[in-house]
Amino acid sequence: MGDEGDGARMSERDRLASQLATETGITMDQARGLIGMLGTDRNSLLREARIIFRQGHRQG
Known part of the structure; x- marks a missing residue:
């Protein structure tokens, strides 16, 4: 279960990084x-x- 949470967190961070890069x-x-x-x-x-x-x- 811990691995799934880490994967979801990384996905969220990647999504945030993409939005940040696009916006700025x-x-x-x-x-x-x-x-x-x-x-x-x-x-x-x-x-x-x-x-x-x-x-x-x-x-x-």
């Missing part, structure tokens, strides 16, 4: 990294993802 323009790897650092609080993730996106465009 960051990469899936960046989105996954943010989720790993911050957890799944959507407001925090969006704030940080937008900062990452802006920084990338200033340097590029």
Whole structure:
């Protein structure tokens, strides 16, 4: 049973990473990294993802 819960959680995190990447323009790897650092609080993730996106465009 523990494995099923872990799989469902990973699927949820992958879904969140995909939504975050699509909405903010960051990469899936960046989105996954943010989720790993911050957890799944959507407001925090969006704030940080937008900062990452802006920084990338200033340097590029």
